[in-house]
Amino acid sequence: MKIAIIKELAAGERRVAGTPETVKKFKALGADVAVESGAGLNASIADADYAAAGGVVGDRAAAVAGADIILGVQAPDPATLAGAKPGAWIAAGFNPFGERGRVDAYAAAGLEALAMEFMPRITRAQSMDILSSQSNLSGYKAVLDAAAEYGKAFPMMMTAAGTVSAAKAFIMGVGVAGLQAIATARRLGAQVSATDVRSATREQIESLGAKPIFVESVKGIEGEGSGGYATEMSEEYQKAQAELISSHIAKQDIVITTALIPGRPAPRLITDAQIATMKPGSVIVDLAVEQGGNVEGAVAGEVVERHGVKIVGHRNVPSRLAADTSALFARNLYNFLSAFWDKEKNAPVLDEEIGNAIRLTQGGKVVSERLLG
Ligand code: NAD
Secondary structure: EEEOOOOOOOOOOOOOOOOHHHHHHHHHHHEEEEEEEEOOOHHOOOOHHHHHHEEEOOOOHHOOOOEEOOOOOOOOHHHHHOOOOOOOEEEEEOOOOOOHHHHHHHHOOOEEEEHHHOOOOOOHHHHHHHHHHHHHHHHHHHHHHHHHHOOOOOOOEEEEEEOOOOOOOEOOOOOOHHHHHHHHHOOOOOEEEEEOOOOOHHHHHHHHOEEOOOOOOOOEEEEOOOOOOOOOOOOOHHHHHHHHHHHHOOOOEEEEEEEOOOOOOOOOOEHHHHHHOOOOOOOOEOOOOOHOEEEOOOOOEEEEOOOOEEEEOOOOOOHHHHHHHHHHHHHHHHHHHHHHHEOOEEEEEEOOOHHHHOOOEOOOOOOOOHOOO
């Protein structure tokens, strides 16, 4: 069994899908591990660290040659994987809805694509969930990015020259990223409020010491929604939400938006007219900018200014904390493969529930129900 850790080639991608820690653990399972030279450099991991952990470091062709399983952060172009075993697994983030052409290319290449972002949201798969691990740190980083752009302090400060008032921060979308954003903004001393369409989040917001801001006139999503995710809201709900947000947002200094709906463009939560009511110098961070954006006027990869308000639209926020996000991503992959490791076969054997959820291609065909249905 040969596992390959390859260097990410996508522009701006600094993470790596394996670390010396996971190399050691895969070796302990009985696998050989090959690492493409330079794979970890942008995440502060030297080739020598992989070698010391038992990895065989070489160029891409050598790393991929005869590989049974290839690990990536963003799925590579299959043309760069020539030499892998027929039917080899590629476990990575595939962005299957956004990059459908690449999924077809994997089928044509006879490779088995495993989309880690399709991991079901069940308790036993929590430790394998790349969306959670990466979102968690993105929520943290979003608040730091906001603080860096904001020309004032977050905490209330009493100084000899007078008092500095606390920043008011509003978090929209309280999933994994939003919860971490609330906690981080609180730690920095901001007065924090938050909103979501899922009513279950109200208690979570309160337990972190923030104020819940909820639409009361129209019912939101009860329970956990579909598989833990939000769905698109009715027009009536969207209207009530827009009214609620309009009155609240004008008083905010910092707004962090994190709302996503899988397979759909991100919901529009803030309009240009609402931004115009905010105080100059306020900062909005749109974590959904690459999925179409929650904020009107947000531009992926840029910090733009509208009505004196800065709108931050960094791409690939997890990559901005590459050492930590790589460590967690690599553990997610190890937790996944080791959970299914068959000692006799010296290879992982997936069960139906997880295998069917994450497998995009097999036997030369696209097999994912979420893509076909
Ligand atoms: P996400 O990234 O899909 O979306 C972010 C948040 O935006 C969600 O809370 C969503 O409800 C909210 N949202 C969507 N549309 C909105 C709108 N119009 N207005 C306001 N908010 C809106 O969410 P996530 O971080 O992936 O988490 C979703 C849920 O899944 C959470 O309850 C989380 O705890 C759960 N979860 C479970 C597991 C597991 O059991 N393995 C793993 C990860 C997450």
